[in-house]
Each structure stands twice: as C-alpha cells, then as structure tokens.
Amino acid sequence: MSGTAPAPSAAAGAWHGGRATERALCILCPNPGPMTLDGTNTWVLLEPGATEAVVVDPGPLDEPHLRAVVAAVEERGARVARTVLTHGHADHAEGAGRFAELTGAPTQAVGRGHDDLGDGDVVRAGGLELRVVATPGHTSDSVSFALPADHALLTGDTVLGRGTTVVAHPDGELAAYLDSLARLAALTGGGSVTSILPGHGPVVPDASAMVAFYRRHRAERLEQVRQALADGAAQADDPVQAVVERVYADVPREVWPAAALSVAAQLEYLRTHP
Structure with missing residues (x-):
C-alpha cells in the first residue's frame, strides 16, 4: 500500500528479480497485483560454490514458478536443502507443500503445524547461515531472516521494496508491528544490515532509510486516524470505513x-494505547 510520501526504493518502474547479492537470487513469481506489486519474490540463497541451497517463500501454488525455482537451483549445481517461510499468507506459502514434494526438502515456519523457527535460531545449509529475527505485526507468524555474510535482511511483508505494508487485523497487530520496526531500526542503524530483500518489490539498498520511513509513516497514519475519529468518524455507523474514506x-x-x-x-x- 502506498505511503504518505515516496518510500526509498532501489528502482523506479518494474522489478524483474535476479541476482541481488553474492548469495541471494530472486525468482519472481508471475502473480502481480495491487497487493503483490510485481509479484512474490522467492529467494534462493546459496553460499558460493556450495551444493545446498535455502529457499525463502516458494510462493503460491503455481507449478511453473515452483519448477523454475528448482531449475534455478539445479543450474547452479545445487539442490534445495531447506525451505523457510516468512509467514503463512498464500502468496508466500501456498506452494510450500508442492515445493516439498518437488525437492524433498523440509519446510520450516512459525505456526500452521510447524512452530520450528524461533527468534535467534540459525538456519544452515552448505555453509550458509541465516538468522531468524522475529518480526510479528503484519501477521502474528511473521519472521525475517538476516543474511549476515551479505549484510542483508529478508523481510517478507514486514518491509516491502515499494510503498508500505498492511497490518492484517485481527491476526496482525499494530503494537507488535511497531515493536518489530523498532527492532529493525536497531539492526539497520547498527550497520549489521545495510540492504533489504523484501517479499515484494525491488531490493532496498538503504535499509536504515526505509525502516525510518516506515516508522514515520506509521506515526503519521496513526495521527491521521486520531484526527478522523475526533472529526466524527467515531460516531459513524461503520467507523472503520469512515476512517478509510x-x-x-x-x-x-x-x-x-x-x-x-x-x-x-x-x-x-x-483503544489499548490512548
């Protein structure tokens, strides 16, 4: 979703995926739309010269896309050793079961019968290390993945490559989301993360600036909502719709x-933070 001001971004115009860092390759799913931007970014993570890859978010149940991801790994002389999910929305995770059939690789996630990723856990494959960063708020099960060797962070829908994201109430929760943004601000401000590899949209080369934009945007929107309520939206038959309009x-x-x-x-x- 668009913000109140242009968000920092790597590119104006269409994003087509491709090589993002030394270890990260994006295979863009052909599912563009208002909520998915150019499509879902499926990330193939592979240590140079290694034969085992980690795949982040195989995407929707789109057989050609899933096979394209497998082919991209095999072209590099590797196999998928592990699949991880940033969260359970269908455009990121619906294809996970079929992808597991194609690769034989286990899938790790939060919730949906998994609960096998915890904050601070390290996912390893072929020398690659990926650290789990709990970032709930967009959804209750949202996590990000730090790729320390490339100073990059894979954020799913917590931070996008363009515009801003949705706090998907009732599963998503704003207090948790604001806490997650504060956590990302500490990571990006400290220099351990310099770029963002999002779930949708282009790579963000200035992670700190994007997270700062997201925090400003949320504060501005919240103030706008307060004002709309004070101006009468609170008394409307449908306060949510009145505020949206x-x-x-x-x-x-x-x-x-x-x-x-x-x-x-x-x-x-x-209501809980007057």
Missing part, C-alpha cells in the same frame, strides 16, 4: 479492503 483517500480504491484491515488494527491500538 478520509485517511486513505490517497490510495487506489482497489486496496481499500486492505486499508480497512490496517485501520481496524489502528483502532484497536488506540
């Missing part, structure tokens, strides 16, 4: 249903 008038109507989820999360936050 006022506060999110600058975004296309096709994403208003998603905006309504964020507004519901904001209203819940204001």
Whole structure:
C-alpha cells in the first residue's frame, strides 16, 4: 500500500528479480497485483560454490514458478536443502507443500503445524547461515531472516521494496508491528544490515532509510486516524470505513479492503494505547 510520501526504493518502474547479492537470487513469481506489486519474490540463497541451497517463500501454488525455482537451483549445481517461510499468507506459502514434494526438502515456519523457527535460531545449509529475527505485526507468524555474510535482511511483508505494508487485523497487530520496526531500526542503524530483500518489490539498498520511513509513516497514519475519529468518524455507523474514506483517500480504491484491515488494527491500538 502506498505511503504518505515516496518510500526509498532501489528502482523506479518494474522489478524483474535476479541476482541481488553474492548469495541471494530472486525468482519472481508471475502473480502481480495491487497487493503483490510485481509479484512474490522467492529467494534462493546459496553460499558460493556450495551444493545446498535455502529457499525463502516458494510462493503460491503455481507449478511453473515452483519448477523454475528448482531449475534455478539445479543450474547452479545445487539442490534445495531447506525451505523457510516468512509467514503463512498464500502468496508466500501456498506452494510450500508442492515445493516439498518437488525437492524433498523440509519446510520450516512459525505456526500452521510447524512452530520450528524461533527468534535467534540459525538456519544452515552448505555453509550458509541465516538468522531468524522475529518480526510479528503484519501477521502474528511473521519472521525475517538476516543474511549476515551479505549484510542483508529478508523481510517478507514486514518491509516491502515499494510503498508500505498492511497490518492484517485481527491476526496482525499494530503494537507488535511497531515493536518489530523498532527492532529493525536497531539492526539497520547498527550497520549489521545495510540492504533489504523484501517479499515484494525491488531490493532496498538503504535499509536504515526505509525502516525510518516506515516508522514515520506509521506515526503519521496513526495521527491521521486520531484526527478522523475526533472529526466524527467515531460516531459513524461503520467507523472503520469512515476512517478509510478520509485517511486513505490517497490510495487506489482497489486496496481499500486492505486499508480497512490496517485501520481496524489502528483502532484497536488506540483503544489499548490512548
């Protein structure tokens, strides 16, 4: 979803995937849309010269895409040793079961019968190390993955390559999301993470600037919601819709249903954080 000001981004125009860092290759799923931007970024992570790869977010149940990911790994003389999910939304995780059939690799995630990724855990394959960073808020099961060797962070939908994301109420929760952004600010501000490899949109080369933008954007939106309530939206038959129509008038109507989820999360936050 669009923010109140342009977000820092690596590129204006379409994102096509491809090599992002020494160890990270993006295979872009052909599922573009208002909520998926150019499509879902499936990340293939492979230590140079290694024969075992980690795949992050195989994407929706799209057989050609899943096979393209397998082919990209095999072209590099490797096999998929492990699959990890940033969260359970279908555009990231629906294809995980079929992908496991194609590769024989285990899938790790939070929830949905997994609960086998915890904050601080290290995922290893072929010399590659990927550290789990719990970042709930977009959804309750959202995690990011730090790739220390490349000073990069894979953020799923917690931070996108363009615009801003949705706090998907009721599963998503704004207080948790703000805490996650604060955590990412500490990581990016300290220099251990310099670039973001998002779940949608282009690579973000200035991670610190993007996270700072996200934090400003959330504070601005929350203040706009407070003002809309004070101006009468609180008394409307449907306060959520009344706030959406006022506060999110600058975004296309096709994403208003998603905006309504964020507004519901904001209203819940204001009830508990007056």
